[in-house]
Amino acid sequence: MAQFGSGYDAFMHASDTDQAGGRAAAFVESVPRVLCCLCGVLIDANPAGMCANCLRSQVDITEGIPKQSVVYFCKFCERYHVPPRNWVRCELESKELLALLIKRLKGLNKVKLVDAGFKWTEPHSRRIIVRLCVQKEVFTSTVLQQEFLIEFVVEHLQCDSCKRDAANMDAWTAVVQLRQKVDHKRTFMYLEQLILKHNAHEDAIGMKNMPDGLDFYFMVRSHANKFLHFVTSVVPLRHKTSEHLISHDESNNTFRYKYSFSAEISPLCRDDLVVLPPKVAAHLGGIGPLVLVLRVAQNVLVMDVRTFRTAEVSSPYYWKNEFGAILGSRRLTEFTVLDSEPTGEILPGGAGSNKNIVVTDVTVCRSADLGMVDRQYFVRSHLGHHLQAGDLCLGYDIENANVNEDLMTGHKKLVDLPDVVLVRKTYPKRNRARTRRWKLRRLAMEEQQQAAARGSGASNEEDEHELFMQELEQDPEMRSHVNLYMQAKDPVVVAQDDNSLAMRDDSGAEDEEEDEDYPDVPVTELLEGLAITEATTGPEPGGDEL
Template sequence: MDTDQSNSLEPVVVTHTLPTILCCTCGIPISPNPSNMCVHCIRSRVDITETIPKQITLYFCKFCSKYHIPPSSWVYCEPESKELLSLCIARIRGLNKLHLVDANFIWTEPHSKRIKVKLTVQKEVFNHTILQQSFIVEYHVDYQQCYDCRAKSAKMEPWEAVVQVRQRVDHKKTFYYLEQLILKHNAHGNALSLKTLRDGLDFYFPNKSAALQFVEFLHRVVPVRMKNSDHLVSHDPHNTTYKYKYSFSAELPPVCRDDLVCLPKKVSTSLGGLGPLVLVTKVSQNLCFIDPWTLQTGEFSGYQYWKNPFSSLLSCRRLVEFTVLDCELTGESQGKYAMGDVTVCRSSDLGWTDRQFYVRSHIAKFLKSGDIVLGYDLENANYNDSALDAYRSLQVPDVILVRKTYPAKNRAKRRRFKLKRLEKKKQQQATTTAVRDTNNDMQIDQHNEDEYDNSQDFEEFLQELEQDPEMRAQVDLYKKTNEDQVSTTQNSEEEDDDDYPQVGVEELLEDLHLSE
């Protein structure tokens, strides 16, 4: 009997039903929501896409297959690609006020000049009620020639702005250093081409904004003085459009590293009585000086320099080689410099005369008997400077030592690093692409292009990099490949110089090529 009772028991299933309400508009039963309305009634009263245009025009260049991005950019996109989809979505005005859920292309004929994109968006309506809606935006593709293709078909030069960098000096080491800074920071990334001249470089850019970015970079690394001008190329009176070409002239001061400068009285007073005879230790955003007799240092900004300009008394081309006979420190020091009494003689006079010079120098810390040092021989120098004439009671020393050097050898055969160079394009016809220099209003031809690259100046620049760790830290050095090392070590019979500073492997970068 107990068995029969256990079999007759059945499990009781409890079901829960959600409460329903009637739509306040049409009266159908719906689940409760803050608006008390069904989805159809909400959509009939609210259209969250009413402010979004459903037809948009895209401009397409059939010569280079690029789409126009207002105001002046053109980008290449494959059909139905992610790039084209993002470009189409970016052209929709008012979409930022909605939450985009999904977007995809709807197939159209390839030659229909139509692109359809289906979008799904959401928006909050009626007391925290989120409404989702899908709609289609149709893009009409119109043909329009981009500026590059238009300039190419009209045989016009594609550049719109040019930056002319100039420095009136007798060597190019400052430009070699500036070239490495440009490569390190990729400041020339937007440049169309680069041309060399006797006194500097010309950078050509596709638009004015790219040229202004490069000008801003120059202001951060060197003390430059800017001049600008514009030239009207064309004018359409029907729609009041103008086409200009812009020229920016960046002039560097004719004062370089290791130059001997006589500071004007006004400048010397502003620097706390520095000088007046000082050496230039660094040229960056500011000009840095040091008094070789007192170890007093000073900085002069680019704005201050161009307000009170001055030139070098003697440039580094006038450096003379001296041999150290004796060196004794005096105990005064300032940073990496230390004062001392040094006895030197001209290296060219060794074995001929016994003429010696007793010099007080700021680089005595780095010198010892037998070393070779570069300095200015003021005893036999000819100079004419109005700033120096103002100091009538100034006693000019016979010799001013500048920096330590090493015996002349072929260092390139044992050098383990190399530098990258800017790709310079030669001019096909000098008469057709001459550019007006805004400094002196004269036409400059390109036949002097080869004068920019000077092997002697570039070798001296490489040796300065090897001897100055602070200067090396500002540029990128690359390891030589196996082919470069083999070509530079062949027929090298010279002995290594143990005292010559070597560049460590940890300071070198790997030269990566895309083909690898």
């Protein structure tokens, strides 16, 4: 149907009428009628001077839009091809499929799309018919609207993943090997959550959990470079690239390589105790040399354990002047706070931190020696806004620790070391997994180790994961960088005396006594659980796999 602009002459006539001593104006509107310039039919006047049928015969606004096209469909994984290399799953006559088909059409940018929909076809006909309604201004103040059909022929094409599965071959082109020279996997657990939050693994065709790190496999080298760039932005990283020639076709002079990116993550982790080399200490403004690692991101934030001054070590500078920790998180000792008295000194918390450091004089003793050995330590700590008398905290018992003396050579300030360095507040050790109402997503990684050789290693990894989750509960700043999901508690069926069944929630078990001051994760920080279907290989303890 043709829609015409308002280019008409209106004539208004006024007539006077007497009603209750007043006068009212009546307006009469008339439209001139003319003959169509082509067929001579009497029509209302319009700028084109033609009727709707003649206008359609003279102007085709769908010119340039193909009336037939091809869409590729993989019958093995039931996905449609989105050029150049993507594949998406869409149901028949769904809005996702409609958007995919419309995006494949050329020439739609010259018209205005008013309506779109499907016309029913037999599901096995391998034909998809789309109905489009478009508008376009053909003459001045004259808009023509036209409806037409486009036929899409569905042709079968095997996607790259199905080709690889059918050929039963390892078709990766690039691999990123992440490694860290430490005896725990705290960094990789945190890195895994960052990868999931930012969906950095979307291009990976395979992942393997190695004894000393993670491997990510990609079909395209650029995808590996993109993933490596993301990891470099969240942890201090350096990498080396190597290539291996797989095949060479002399007829067309083509080569096929496999690329390996060996990436090493800094061995420094949060809560590590470090002795800075003299050159690095001077570069950071005379800080240290005994410092505590507060945060590890793209840069490393360290704090002097005596003056509580903070400084950032950039990733490039660190790799030019490497240094390690003298004591790691596995050497932390539990202390009991006997007294806490603020000194009134408040210092800035460092770059990227919105909290100040409250300097406090704390009296502590080893929890294992409480009531047995009368040995107390007087410590000046940066945990003034956390510790009260009776609280528990973790720290380094330097007095009874064996450290590498070679790391301390050349430092005039390290004449005497502090007996204790407090690191963070902690809580009584309990199994909080049963009462936890949130969970983490996990990557579906292939285990490299054999099942027989994994025995104790698997249990150690589960313990480390539980400690990592407790660390998230106790640290809101660290928790803000990961996604937490609501944990659905399944009710437990119990039998009653009258042979009836009752439902109770096992999360409220009476044998689990929670600390009143234990930090609780607010519900506002939790996300709704996602429906995992195709990519799920089965849930693991502590979280769902993606």
